[in-house]
Amino acid sequence: xxxxSGMWLAIGLLMIVTLLFVIVRNGLSLFxxxxxxxxxxxxxSSAAIQGAxxxxxxxxxxxxxxxxxxxxxxxxxxxxxxxNRDAYGFGFRYVDQSDIAGQTYPNEIIVAERVEYGDLIGYxxxxxxxxxxxxxxxxxxxxxxxxxxxxxxxxxxxxxxIEKKKIGAINQEMQKLKLSLRKAELSGLPVDxxxxxIDARTATLQADYETLAKxxxxxxxxxxxxxLVCRLATGAEREIPLGDLIxxxxxxxxxxxxxxxxxxxxxxxxxxxxxxxxxTEGGVFPAIFGxxxxxxxxxxxxxxxxxxxxxxxxxxxxxGPLVRAVRIAVNNLAGVPSIxxxxxxxxxxxxxxxxxxxxxxxPERLPTPTFGTGGIIWAxxxxxxxxxxxxxxxxxxxxxxxxxxxxxxxxASGASKWQTIRHxxxxxxxxxxxxxxxxxxxxxxxxxxxxxxxxxxxxxxxxPIDGEFPFVHLERKFMHLGFHIYDLGFQxxxxxxxxxxxxxxxxxxxxxxxxxxAAAIILRERLRRKYASSAF
Amino acid sequence: MxxxxxxxxxxxxxxxxxxxxxxxxxxxxxxxxxRPDYIQVRxxxxxxxxxxxxxxxxxxxxxxNEVTAFIGxxxxxxxxLLRNFNxxxxxxxxxxxxxxxxxxxxxxxxxxxxxxxxRKRIGMVFQKSNPFPKSIYENVVYSLRIAGQRDxxxxxxxxxxxxxxAALWEEVKDRLQQxxxxxxxxxxxxxxxxxxxxxxxxxxxxxxPCSALDPIAxxxxxxxxxxxxxQFTVVIVTHNMQQAARVSDRTAYFYLGKLIEMxxxxxxxxxxxxxxxxxxxxxxxG
Numbered sequence: 058x059x060x061x062s063g064m065w066l067a068i069g070l071l072m073i074v075t076l077l078f079v080i081v082r083n084g085l086s087l088f089x090x091x092x093x094x095x096x097x098x099x100x101x102s103s104a105a106i107q108g109a110x111x112x113x114x115x116x117x118x119x120x121x122x123x124x125x126x127x128x129x130x131x132x133x134x135x136x137x138x139x140x141n142r143d144a145y146g147f148g149f150r151y152v153d154q155s156d157i158a159g160q161t162y163p164n165e166i167i168v169a170e171r172v173e174y175g176d177l178i179g180y181x182x183x184x185x186x187x188x189x190x191x192x193x194x195x196x197x198x199x200x201x202x203x204x205x206x207x208x209x210x211x212x213x214x215x216x217x218x219i220e221k222k223k224i225g226a227i228n229q230e231m232q233k234l235k236l237s238l239r240k241a242e243l244s245g246l247p248v249d250x251x252x253x254x255i256d257a258r259t260a261t262l263q264a265d266y267e268t269l270a271k272x273x274x275x276x277x278x279x280x281x282x283x284x285l286v287c288r289l290a291t292g293a294e295r296e297i298p299l300g301d302l303i304x305x306x307x308x309x310x311x312x313x314x315x316x317x318x319x320x321x322x323x324x325x326x327x328x329x330x331x332x333x334x335x336x337t338e339g340g341v342f343p344a345i346f347g348x349x350x351x352x353x354x355x356x357x358x359x360x361x362x363x364x365x366x367x368x369x370x371x372x373x374x375x376x377g378p379l380v381r382a383v384r385i386a387v388n389n390l391a392g393v394p395s396i397x398x399x400x401x402x403x404x405x406x407x408x409x410x411x412x413x414x415x416x417x418x419x420p421e422r423l424p425t426p427t428f429g430t431g432g433i434i435w436a437x438x439x440x441x442x443x444x445x446x447x448x449x450x451x452x453x454x455x456x457x458x459x460x461x462x463x464x465x466x467x468x469a470s471g472a473s474k475w476q477t478i479r480h481x482x483x484x485x486x487x488x489x490x491x492x493x494x495x496x497x498x499x500x501x502x503x504x505x506x507x508x509x510x511x512x513x514x515x516x517x518x519x520x521p522i523d524g525e526f527p528f529v530h531l532e533r534k535f536m537h538l539g540f541h542i543y544d545l546g547f548q549x550x551x552x553x554x555x556x557x558x559x560x561x562x563x564x565x566x567x568x569x570x571x572x573x574x575a576a577a578i579i580l581r582e583r584l585r586r587k588y589a590s591s592a593f
Numbered sequence: 594m595x596x597x598x599x600x601x602x603x604x605x606x607x608x609x610x611x612x613x614x615x616x617x618x619x620x621x622x623x624x625x626x627x628r629p630d631y632i633q634v635r636x637x638x639x640x641x642x643x644x645x646x647x648x649x650x651x652x653x654x655x656x657x658n659e660v661t662a663f664i665g666x667x668x669x670x671x672x673x674l675l676r677n678f679n680x681x682x683x684x685x686x687x688x689x690x691x692x693x694x695x696x697x698x699x700x701x702x703x704x705x706x707x708x709x710x711x712r713k714r715i716g717m718v719f720q721k722s723n724p725f726p727k728s729i730y731e732n733v734v735y736s737l738r739i740a741g742q743r744d745x746x747x748x749x750x751x752x753x754x755x756x757x758x759a760a761l762w763e764e765v766k767d768r769l770q771q772x773x774x775x776x777x778x779x780x781x782x783x784x785x786x787x788x789x790x791x792x793x794x795x796x797x798x799x800x801x802p803c804s805a806l807d808p809i810a811x812x813x814x815x816x817x818x819x820x821x822x823x824q825f826t827v828v829i830v831t832h833n834m835q836q837a838a839r840v841s842d843r844t845a846y847f848y849l850g851k852l853i854e855m856x857x858x859x860x861x862x863x864x865x866x867x868x869x870x871x872x873x874x875x876x877x878x879g
Contacts, residue, residue, distance in 0.1 A: 462719060462721050463723055463726075465719060466724075467725070467735070468684070469719075470716075470739070471713035472735075476739045480725075480738075480739065
């Protein structure tokens with residue numbers, strides 16, 4: 058029996074370890090620069106791109122292909138990431154091993170990350186700067202290219218700054234003015250004076266906007282003036298505006314330390330940047346932040362709610378068939394499919410509660426909903442409702458475990474029941490309550506289905522917490538790592554290209570849950586030492 | 594400075610007081626008995642459920658500032674009676690009682706009486722020492738804290754007085770802020786005594802306070818009980834007849850929920866009226 062039970066545990070562990078290994082390996086491969094191979098194809102190969110007999114790319118996969126007409130026969134093939142989606146119309150190419158006539162790893166080839174169309178893979182030929190042409194064999198070409206890319210990055214940040222922050226602020230103020238006018242109109246008082254002052258202010262804002270917009274369009278034009286001429290492996294030459302390049306490197310020249318640096322740079326930009334190109338490129342920072350904030354909000358709701366309910370059930374209610382039935386119902390609540398909670402959250406929180414808030418406090422914004430649409434607060438409340446049984450059950454257990462001796466000692470000292478609960482029972486139950494919180498966070502952070510109905514979006518323009526008054530925007534929609542995985546893997550235009558991103562995001566979600574749980578567990582151990590139960 | 598003086602006073606005061614064993618031997622008890630019927634029990638019956646009656650028509654008087662011991666075999670109801678004095682049995686569902694218990698002339702089952710105010714006047718020490726998982730200091734001042742006392746000076750004073758009263762001050766005065774769970778078993782029980790007397794109760798109930806302790810710790814607590822009766826009316830439940838003989842002034846013998854005999858300890862142990870008592874005391878039964 059020892060062996061039998063041990064075997065099942067071992068199988069379970071093996072499955073978990075394998076799963077983690079697959080996720081870690083595939084996720085981290087996104088950041089590790091692989092070499093670019095240039096392949097000479099044999100005559101008449103079906104893998105040829107635009108009739109050219111050479112192609113270059115990163116080998117992503119080696120697999121066996123079953124041949125349709127010959128039973129049981131398999132041919133090895135390579136999956137090549139060839140990039141240049143703008144030129145080819147696709148990003149991947151399968152090449153039969155038998156079609157390969159020769160392989161080289163040319164040093165001059167570059168991989169460049171662009172703002173659009175994914176990576177560029179090709180040979181730099183020349184730079185066209187201010188009408189001047191610098192060829193690739195000219196001395197200092199690489200340094201020049203690097204400097205120009207850095208400059209274009211700086212310009213891009215500047216454009217972003219203008220468009221997002223400055224113009225955003227103007228838009229917001231105009232919106233606010235419009236709303237205040239509408240509010241005044243709704244109140245039924247004469248509004249002519251207000252309208253005049255608002256019109257005047259709007260005119261100045263409009264003028265400011267024009268200046269800024271002009272500034273931005275000048276910068277945008279500057280992004281397009283300088284060009285990088287590139288020869289693709291197929292032989293075609295293309296001119297890429299330098300403003301499109303984010304980062305480039307020579308994959309076949311990278312030393313080991315260079316690769317490591319590239320790896321960590323990639324990890325950092327993945328963690329800290331906003332997504333680009335329908336989320337398939339760039340980082341996932343808004344999703345990390347959204348998941349984190351939503352989980353914290355959920356914890357802040359679920360703990361008081363669950364603990365108070367458990368105190369009533371365990372300490373105050375008369376233990377009888379009714380309480381037993383309530384307890385069974387609470388436990389079963391944990392088994393309700395999460396999408397049902399999503400539907401409930403949409404119907405109750407979003408439409409009923411949110412809709413009422415809108416009509417009471419934001420009538421001037423209607424019909425545009427403020428709280429009456431999905432938002433991070435509704436998502437947190439829905440998940441809190443979903444995970445509250447976990448907290449109730451574990452809190453009840455913790456309360457029941459507090460020794461009778463301690464309760465009696467407190468009561469005999471003249472404490473009331475509530476004082477006994479507050480000073481003796483609750484502090485001793487804190488570790489158990491935190492255990493419940495850990496379990497509910499683990500479940501809540503990984504949940505996707507209900508969130509899709511109550512506030513998660515593919516791309517949120519703003520974060521739920523930012524520097525703009527009142528700093529915490531509970532009504533905003535948000536991004537979530539779990540939904541991001543679903544979106545990348547199953548909703549993106551090029552799911553093959555997004556696959557490593559899916560794994561990396563999964564890894565990140567697991568890491569986030571681990572970090573949140575570890576924090577809670579450390580807190581619990583601290584408290585447990587403080588409130589160590591009696592020596593008996 | 595004041596503390597040092599207090600300490601001297603306390604020592605000189607405690608020195609002339611007779612040791613507990615001698616007080617049990619030499620009747621009548623020295624010092625005035627202030628009220629011979631401080632706690633009155635009249636025809637008191639107690640049921641855990643309507644069918645299970647554990648106390649049958651108990652009638653007794655417990656005098657003020659004396660040590661009264663309850664003895665008897667297990668399950669005879671002595672702890673149940675003790676726990677009725679501060680209504681700790683209220684926690685149990687389905688209990689009922691008949692008859693009357695008064696403390697200082699007041700009916701403790703009076704519906705107008707707040708049970709919390711009753712418990713503030715009656716301290717209790719349990720069989721298992723049950724210090725809170727807090728510091729020694731916080732354990733002692735617990736009853737004052739929940740009564741809303743915040744004055745640090747008063748709390749400090751209470752801690753010292755109570756710990757001295759429980760003969761624990763010298764051992765723990767340097768580590769008052771450390772957890773009470775780090776104390777030894779005997780120290781913990783004395784801490785519980787200190788906690789019970791912190792709020793200056795009139796009565797101290799002790800439910801087999803030494804049953805989990807070794808002989809040395811037991812001797813310390815027995816000595817302490819002799820000192821405590823200067824200030825408190827002590828009721829102690831014990832399984833140990835020698836202990837009852839050593840510490841108490843009066844002894845009540847219970848059997849199967851009935852009070853068989855109650856008299857001065859010396860009389861009970863030397864010349865009991867009832868045969869059952871004699872059988873129990875001489876060890877022929879129980």
